[in-house]
Amino acid sequence: DRLSNDFQFIDVGRKDPLKRPLRQRKTQFVEIHEQFKPEAAADQAHRCLECGNPYCEWKCPVHNYIPNWLKLVSEGNILEAAELAHQTNTLPEVCGRVCPQDRLCEGACTLNDGFGAVTIGSVEKYITDTAFAMGWRPDLSHVVQTGKKVAIIGAGPAGLGCADVLARAGVKPVVFDRYPEIGGLLTFGIPEFKLEKLVMSRRREIFEGMGIEFRLNTEIGKDVSIDELMADYDAVFMGMGTYTYMKGGFPGEDLPGVYDALDFLVANVNRNLGFEKSADDFIDLKGKRVVVLGGGDTAMDCNRTSIRQGAKSVHCAYRRDEENMPGSRKEVKNAKDEGVKFLFNRQPIAIVGEDRVEGVKVVETRLGEPDARGRRSPEPIPGSEEVLSADAVIIAFGFRPSPADWFEGSKVDIDSQGRVVAAEQARYRFQTSNPKIFAGGDMVRGSDLVVTAIWEGRQAAEGIIEYLEL
Ligand code: FAD
Numbered sequence: 001d002r003l004s005n006d007f008q009f010i011d012v013g014r015k016d017p018l019k020r021p022l023r024q025r026k027t028q029f030v031e032i033h034e035q036f037k038p039e040a041a042a043d044q045a046h047r048c049l050e051c052g053n054p055y056c057e058w059k060c061p062v063h064n065y066i067p068n069w070l071k072l073v074s075e076g077n078i079l080e081a082a083e084l085a086h087q088t089n090t091l092p093e094v095c096g097r098v099c100p101q102d103r104l105c106e107g108a109c110t111l112n113d114g115f116g117a118v119t120i121g122s123v124e125k126y127i128t129d130t131a132f133a134m135g136w137r138p139d140l141s142h143v144v145q146t147g148k149k150v151a152i153i154g155a156g157p158a159g160l161g162c163a164d165v166l167a168r169a170g171v172k173p174v175v176f177d178r179y180p181e182i183g184g185l186l187t188f189g190i191p192e193f194k195l196e197k198l199v200m201s202r203r204r205e206i207f208e209g210m211g212i213e214f215r216l217n218t219e220i221g222k223d224v225s226i227d228e229l230m231a232d233y234d235a236v237f238m239g240m241g242t243y244t245y246m247k248g249g250f251p252g253e254d255l256p257g258v259y260d261a262l263d264f265l266v267a268n269v270n271r272n273l274g275f276e277k278s279a280d281d282f283i284d285l286k287g288k289r290v291v292v293l294g295g296g297d298t299a300m301d302c303n304r305t306s307i308r309q310g311a312k313s314v315h316c317a318y319r320r321d322e323e324n325m326p327g328s329r330k331e332v333k334n335a336k337d338e339g340v341k342f343l344f345n346r347q348p349i350a351i352v353g354e355d356r357v358e359g360v361k362v363v364e365t366r367l368g369e370p371d372a373r374g375r376r377s378p379e380p381i382p383g384s385e386e387v388l389s390a391d392a393v394i395i396a397f398g399f400r401p402s403p404a405d406w407f408e409g410s411k412v413d414i415d416s417q418g419r420v421v422a423a424e425q426a427r428y429r430f431q432t433s434n435p436k437i438f439a440g441g442d443m444v445r446g447s448d449l450v451v452t453a454i455w456e457g458r459q460a461a462e463g464i465i466e467y468l469e470l
């Protein structure tokens, strides 16, 4: 039987949950992976070797108790596994879906040496989805309320991580967001084929059940001032993300038919969720020849959204080679399977067209010597220019921090790149130069990952708890 088999990792290979048929994947905004069946989840979880010093735990940014909950799943103890998963992670079902596991937990699994890593991400998602379906909810009945309350600006993963830890410590979190739904980029950025939106609306109900209050459609600095928050709350946490687009700095970027990645993705989500204010906001790529510029997660999401909208063709041009792409390997593979054509070692130098975009001029590149950070920068090969024909171009070069103008009055220091200064090693974790204000996530790190934003939000909550002397 399974539990007495010490060689499960040899007898049972790594097997990811099934993917939906390509025909459905290419036309519908639904998650591409099906859920594990209980037997398959237990079989896969039992492949874990229970290493004495589990590298996966160290590599996981929130340091999940991975081997422990894998063991519970292999024994069929889903509710206990869910309790344990929530001790370290605010959104395990989200991380299970969107973490680049190949670079994090699964990349560090000992079984990578020839056997195939344990499917850690899919099991994490399975645990949480299954426990919720069984009616499990976090139990906060033992929590003693302290009477303190904290304002949280931003309902993205950083803000939610902070709210979760505070609520469990008896501090009342009130979360403000300018958007009509919680999640930040989880709702208004990452597309449904990676993360269906029901996941976040279910979480909102659970958070509200834990006593977390959301004030949505409320922008700080416009509808409510930072001074009001400072006066009304015992502390403030800022988790406002990064939203200034990086530009290419080449001619033609302002031609009609050239779009910023997030504008395109947000418009698509707004239509799918019924939040669209005007039909003119939607960017429709049906029947168009699309070129996406960039090689990160955002570029992959634009590629795959274009496919689902019915684009005639989708080409993704990236200035380095495949090996050096920043995007998660599994997402690049999914994009390829769904029909995206990759053009590696192509650097855009201009967007061409008379009255609107007609193409992208690119030059071929080769990788030069590694720079001080060990990254090899692409060098153009003279005479290799060509024009890729396009009816629409999406620019996905990433985001820069975007400190609001009200920051000046809040006495929060910002570094030369526009990031809010708040360190894990501060007197109180993630405290800013204004002692009453804490910060975390993309606005502190620069654009990064869901799981690192959750970690910083959770750590900042610990800092706030100490600062409030609770
Ligand atoms: P955000 O998620 O940006 O949340 C910030 C929130 O603050 C927003 O809801 C915003 O409305 C609110 N806000 C800002 N200013 C104000 C204000 N003045 N008043 C009120 N509210 C305000 N990461 C992964 O790990 N895996 C992926 O697959 C992945 N895919 C991605 C795909 C795309 C297209 C993008 C853009 C990012 C992706 N990321 C991915 C990165 C990840 O989404 C971010 O790192 C993460 O969401 C950062 O969390 P955060 O809480 O710091 O900020």
Ligand code: SF4
Pocket: 059, 060, 061, 062, 063, 064, 066, 089, 095, 096, 099, 101, 104, 105, 106, 120, 121, 124, 451
């Ligand atoms: Fe892996 Fe992310 Fe889950 Fe950590 S949170 S175990 S890195 S999927």
